[in-house]
Structures are given as C-alpha cells and as structure tokens.
Amino acid sequence: MNRKAFSLIYILPNLFTATSVFIGVISIIAASKGEFEKAAWLIFLSMIFDGLDGRIARLTHTTSRFGVEFDSLADIVAFGVAPAMLLYFCCGSGYGKFGSLVCAIFVVFGAIRLARFNVMAPKAEPSVFIGLPIPTAAIFIAIWILLFSKYPTLHNYASLLLIGALICSFLMVSNIRYPSFKKIEFKKMSAIKILIVLISILSLLYLFPVEGIAIAVTIYILYGIVRTLYFLITKKRKNIV
Secondary structure, eight states: OHHHHHHHHHHHHHHHHHHHHHHHHHHHHHHHTTOHHHHHHHHHHHHHHHHHHHHHHHHTTOOOHHHHHHHHHHHIIIIIIHHHHHHHHHTGGGGHHHHHHHHHHHHHHHHHHHHHHHHHTTTSOTTEEESOOHHHHHHHHHHHHHHHHHOGGGGGGHHHHHHHHHHHHHHHTSOOEEEOOSSOOGGGSOHHHHHHHHHHHHHHHHHOHHHHHHHHHHHHHHHHHHHHHHHHHHHHHHHHO
16 A cells, blocks of 8 residues: 555656646647647646646655656757747748747757756756756747737747747857746845735736736846856956956
8 A cells, every 4th residue: 555655656746747748749739720829828837837746756755867857858848849839830930941940949959958957957056057947948939929919010020039039049058047046045035025026026917917927037038148248247357457
C-alpha cells in the first residue's frame, strides 16, 4: 500500500509536466487553424502547469533526474515550438524566409537555453537567471499577439514583433542576468509597501489584463538589457579613471 502510494506521488509532478506539453500541442493546432487568441491563452495555461510541476515535486520530495529532463522536453514544445508556430501563422508567414528564420531561431536558441540551464542549474545563483527564461520569451510573443488581436491597427507593425522575437532569441542564449523572484527577502521590505504594490498591480491587470501583462513582460525584458548596459558603462568609466 505504501509502495503504491509512493508511486502515485512520484507520478503527480510528471503528470503536470505532461499536461503542460499536451496544452502546448493543442496551442500549435489552434494556431494552425487561425485561432490565435485561443493559442496564445493556451500558452499561458501551459505556463501555469509548468510552474506547478516543480513546486509539487519539491513539496512531495519526488524530484528526480527524469523529471528534470522531462520538464525540459516539455518546455521546448510548450514555450519553444508553440509560440514560434503561433508567431509564424499569425505574422511570420507574410514575411517569407525571414519569418521562417525568426521562428526557427527562436526554437533552436530556446533549446540551447534549456540545455544550458540544466547544466548550470546546480551552480547557478537561485536569485537570478543567466539569459532570458524561455517561458518569458514565450509569454512575450503570446501577449503581443493578443494585443494584435485586440488592436487590429497593430498588424501594420508585425515586422517589429518578429524583430522582438529575434531579440528574445538572442537574449535567451546571452549571459544577461534576469531576476528569478524565487527567493525574495520580504523581511527587508515593509509589509504595507508590498501590499500597496500588489494591489496596484492587480488593479492594473483587472482593468487592462492584456495591456498590463504586455507592459510587465516588456519591462522585465528591457530591465536586463538596461542593467547590463549600465554596468558596462560604469565599468568602462572606472577603468578610464
């Protein structure tokens, strides 16, 4: 009985991973049918299941090497292939080889990002990501396509979305650091300040869910770039002095 219960607990986190990749495949099918909004929201749903599998594994003490590898394979489908296909069917197909190239590079660099993460994970700082996380890059594509659906005039700037996806691809394999938010030291922050910030963010998302997420994700991506440029300029000035 105990052995059976243990087996079921071991399967649970992998079930969430399987659900994540399953939803990713459904997103690809939806995108191929021109159901872009549905495909984009499915990527968000896939991210939720992807976030739960690791937490459940840690809570139930069922983390394993198999789970890590399975999670990476699921991520390349849900956050690599799915957003790339969504981008291609929505915008990329109208730009010939350039559109195909951008989508292909996104998947390839996403795979490199995941492989590097698995290798570096034991030695990496828990408070930062080295390179843009692939789920963030996927959400960037999904949320901006939702904006395209909401505001048809944005279709005139589809090329900018392709360029943005290309930039995200290179950011994934870069050494630019991004905050992970896995270990936030709340003791150093005032509880009232945290509450005010959370209420403000939730209020913004309630009024403008798509716009709010788009702004938040874009700021997060730009933060890493601006932070790196700032340190490079500061370091250069110090060397000159």
